Amino acid sequence: MDKAFLLSLIEVLLEHVSEGIHVTDSKGCTLYYNTAAAQIDGIRPEDAIGKHVLEMFPSLDGETSTILRALKNGERVITKEQSISNMYGSPVFLESATLPLKNGTTVLGAVDITRDLTQVKQLAEKVVDLQSEVNAYRFSRQHGGEREQARYVLDDIVGQDIGVLEMKNRAMRAARTNSPVLVSGETGTGKELLVQAIHNAGPRRSGPFISQNCAALPASLMEGILFGTARGSFTGAENRPGLVELADGGTLFLDEITCLDVELQSKLLRFIQDGFVRRIGEAKVRRVNVRIIASTNVEPREAVGKNLLRPDLYYRLNVVNLQIPPLRERRRDILLLSTNFLAELNRRIGTRVKGLTAEVEKVFLAYDWPGNVRELRATLEGALNIAEGEYLEISHLPAYLAARKTEELSLGGIEGLSLSEALAKVERSIINQALAKAGGNISRTSRLLGIPRQTLQYKLKGMGMVKRT
Ligand SMILES: Nc1ncnc2c1ncn2[C@@H]1O[C@H](COP(=O)(O)OP(=O)(O)OP(=O)(O)O)[C@@H](O)[C@H]1O
Ligand SMILES: [Mg+2]
Secondary structure, eight states: OOHHHHHHHHHHHHHHSSSEEEEEETTSBEEEEOHHHHHHHTOOHHHHTTOBHHHHOTTOOTTTOHHHHHHHHSSOEEEEEEEEEOTTSOEEEEEEEEEEEEETTEEEEEEEEEEEOHHHHHHHHHHHHHHHHHHHHHHHHHTTTOOOSOOOOGGGOOOOSHHHHHHHHHHHHHTTSOOOEEEEOOTTSSHHHHHHHHHHHSGGGGSOEEEEETTSSOHHHHHHHHHEEOTTSSTTOOOEEOHHHHTTTSEEEEETGGGSOHHHHHHHHHHHHHOEEOOBTOOOOEEOOOEEEEEESSOHHHHHHTTSSOHHHHHHHTTEEEEOOOGGGOTHHHHHHHHHHHHHHHHHHTOOOOEEOHHHHHHHHHOOOTTHHHHHHHHHHHHHHHOOSSEEOGGGSOHHHHGGGGGSOOGGGGTTOOHHHHHHHHHHHHHHHHHHHTTTOHHHHHHHHTSOHHHHHHHHHHTTOOOOO
């Protein structure tokens, strides 16, 4: 590539990326300023060229300007969220990476790459405003005895598995207290359902139920959302209660707690311990009475080990700990859940399917359901949409499930084989099904098949299958 080609390539690229790019010389005077930067900062490019960073952003100084810091220290500066004012006095909220441009150790200049978060921030604040409105509306309707937000009750949790029954039992007892609760389980196992049910099973059922996903927003926004802001605490901030305050008298459900920034985890811990909230930028503290329920789809101790969950918060949250087993570990619930979902979906879709064919039952029982109950429900809904006749058949299932049937015992597949070949094939397929049912556990598989563990291992070896325990 010749130089002219390369230069024009770089220019085209810089003009068309959505990140703002701002290049300065070693003193901090602007050499290059792309269209995206102009849009994000709200500064006209012709006003920017030649200007010093502090002229463009009068609210900054030598310490808060990431460009000046990168120039001074010769090191890159990464900022997750920054709130600044541009030269026309408008607030800008952004995240940036500022990199020094160096020749050896000599700093020649800096490049600042930014992404606009203003809209994300506005949306986040809108969420809190809407949440307050919904609450006000809910409370006004409550005099008529209606509840809106937490719609599930414990009876909605379907299951005969002993683990699920015990969990429901403990949830019912926990609903009477105010202790924090930590719910864990893989995706789709019904964490949200359980949390709503706990809220509705206790005295807080007449108070608000507020749910917030901790993975949804960057940390600085989340802090304001949870704990509230006072006017002027940062550029553009309004007087706003946080979700903790809005949940006063009820339950605050923090979904995916392991995604909450660790600093905020410690702030949350303090709140759980003393029951006071302080809005950002305000000296006043307010007492609120909120039950915190948190959920995680990572096993909690594993989350602590990976530094996703602060140990101190874990111990405080874990006062009541409810673990929902994955569907593959409670296979007896698969058919029960299917029957319930069929009844409900028939009503909703207007179909009249009575049940599953024996073949479909077999496939369902052998499948591992990585998406758990949600996946089972979605599979049934999909199948009902194309079903004709009284029973759901293999042909109504998505291809990856329907294909599992072919691995199963079918006499058609052994035609033309010698007796020993046919027996080996049948044996292999029976063992495979049992292995799937037992989630790959050798001891359980041998019990299912009614043969000693060693015999099973011997057979697996003969079949060239890797031992899984
Ligand atoms: N035991 C159950 N009985 C009846 N329905 C259930 C049960 N468990 C889950 N469901 C249904 O499965 C779907 C998924 O449940 P939910 O949203 O509570 O899962 P989750 O654990 O919060 O998942 P994620 O981690 O992905 O957020 C919902 O439609 C829920 O009603
Ligand atoms: Mg959920």
